[in-house]
Amino acid sequence: MTDSELIAAEISRLEAEQTYWEGMRRNASWALADLPPDEGMYTNNAREELKALLANAIYHLQQIAQELNRLQREREEKALKVQSDQMGRTFG
Numbered sequence: 001m002t003d004s005e006l007i008a009a010e011i012s013r014l015e016a017e018q019t020y021w022e023g024m025r026r027n028a029s030w031a032l033a034d035l036p037p038d039e040g041m042y043t044n045n046a047r048e049e050l051k052a053l054l055a056n057a058i059y060h061l062q063q064i065a066q067e068l069n070r071l072q073r074e075r076e077e078k079a080l081k082v083q084s085d086q087m088g089r090t091f092g
Helices: 004-033 045-092
Strands: none
Touching: 004 045
């Protein structure tokens, strides 16, 4: 596989992960919104579990976004280098 093919494969994998974590975030948000308001002094374990799931999904989405940005920059840099190399051969 070429560098660009490896980058494209990694981007595809990350986009699939992103879809998964977006679904987890959305489902946790909806479930959290559907819970009745807290009553009493006791911890609502279901609410705390959903909040933890939501935080985990957001964390993963942030990590994926950073990695996708890095890969996109790498892809652009490689494309510019290839273009520069081709122009050098044409005019050199």
